[in-house]
Amino acid sequence: MNFPSKLIEEAVSEVSKLPGIGKKSALRIVLHLLKRTEKETHSLADALVAVRTQIHYCKKCHNISDGELCSICLSPKRDASVICVVQDSRDVLAIENTGQYNGLYHVLGGIISPLEGIGPSDLKIDSLLERLQHTSEVKEIILALSPTMEGDTTSFYLQKKLKPFSLKISTIARGIPIGGDLEYADEITLGRSIVSRINYD
Amino acid sequence: MNFPSKLIEEAVSEVSKLPGIGKKSALRIVLHLLKRTEKETHSLADALVAVRTQIHYCKKCHNISDGELCSICLSPKRDASVICVVQDSRDVLAIENTGQYNGLYHVLGGIISPLEGIGPSDLKIDSLLERLQHTSEVKEIILALSPTMEGDTTSFYLQKKLKPFSLKISTIARGIPIGGDLEYADEITLGRSIVSRINYD
Incomplete structure (x- = not known):
């Protein structure tokens, strides 16, 4: 793609490094930013930097957390x-x-x-x-x-x-997903779901 | 969705405001940032802010541009x-x-x-x-x-x-896209393509 602007080209290249975003979606995102206020782009950029630089990992369970221990490890419930x-x-x-x-x-x-x-x-x-x-x-x-x-x-x-x-x-149990159609299940899942069948009793 | 961290929640909310990105993709993007270096997140954030604050619109054709006039309007070719x-x-x-x-x-x-x-x-x-x-x-x-x-x-x-x-x-010409199948074309497009048919001569 030929970009009319170096700034656009750089932003598209950065955004398209994100998972699930190709060049076309990246361009759409970048052009969308141009339609919004500068403040909105600043708060997006700040939130991304904040999450990367200020995030902690829980010392106990290694889940993402705002503090030393995550809310799940801290909860008495x-x-x-x-x-x-x-x-x-x-x-x-x-x-x-x-x-x-x-x-x-x-x-x-x-x-x-x-x-x-x-x-x-x-x-x-x-x-x-x-x-x-x-x-x-x-x-x-x-x-x-x-x-x-x-x-x-x-x-x-x-x-x-x-x-x-x-x-x-x-x-965790492996088997046919709830709402899933037997016809469309893959052979291995269907096979496993028969081998580990559950008794009605 | 319940987020374990306020920082994550804010970043997900900001990212999901972008076009074509829902909550799940936003979360995937935010968690992906955590796996990359701080520098990479900074260059993403900087590129977004730069594109929003430094971009110009061509004075002549209103296309996005790095300067007063875009490269297309400036080109003698x-x-x-x-x-x-x-x-x-x-x-x-x-x-x-x-x-x-x-x-x-x-x-x-x-x-x-x-x-x-x-x-x-x-x-x-x-x-x-x-x-x-x-x-x-x-x-x-x-x-x-x-x-x-x-x-x-x-x-x-x-x-x-x-x-x-x-x-x-x-x-621009309206009609059946090249490689498109007549069977799958909508009625209005097919109708128009017959009305504005092109003579072989």
Whole structure:
């Protein structure tokens, strides 16, 4: 694309580095900014810089947080006997929005992926084990990782590491999504959902 | 959505004001920033502020520009006898990228839309007429507005205003897109393409 202005070109190049935004959307965003007030662009830019420079990660669960500890770890209403292990902060948000979980979390910050050079030592696994060593309150660990090769590898590694603590270890149910049509389900999911069928009783 | 951090919430709210970005994409973008260096976020924020505060609009054609006049108006290689009238700067970019046009432009900055309260006086129409009064070089005006109710209204209004100048006035061809299937074309487009059929000769 030929841009009529260097400023536009630079802004488009910066914006199109963001996930899910191509050159055309970036241009649309940049031209949209020109239609709004300068103040609005300043508050957008300030919010982005603030989130990057002032954000903390919870010392306990590594979730994103405004302070040293996140609001979930600090809340006396949460059930401290269950820890749900997830890949990143987005998963915490997704589970929180279901309203079905009231325990604590542990954010690994990734999953084991030899292809991308991410090993167990790059994740917050040691921090989880340390957390368990300092408390006897925890009774169950839920491994809520993606049902992919990498997710399953990480789950398997964690199961081995967690064995000595003799806790209940569970994982989220895999199966046909609610409202999903059997016809359109992939073979592996359908197969797994038959193998791990639930008895009516 | 419940956000674990006020900073995240504010940044998501700012980012989701951008066109084509919902809450989920905004969150994805904000969390992505956390994974990059502070410097990268600063250069994104700076580019956005720079584009908003330092951009100019060409005094002649109202296209976005780095200086007083845009690179197209300044270029001696462009054919100054044709002016293509478009709705906004994005249309200039789109036409430039076809490589099929070598004339000048005039950016209206919108189209007549009574529903949105945009009348002829809100657009750069007077500026176009003034431009034509000061030169005898222009021989043709191409009206390249969207084939919508508003676009057609604006084209009609412009035709009336341009009549006294006795120039050639044309509009871009409407019809079946190249590579488009007749079967999937809407009735109005197909109808128009038959009415304005092109003779082989």
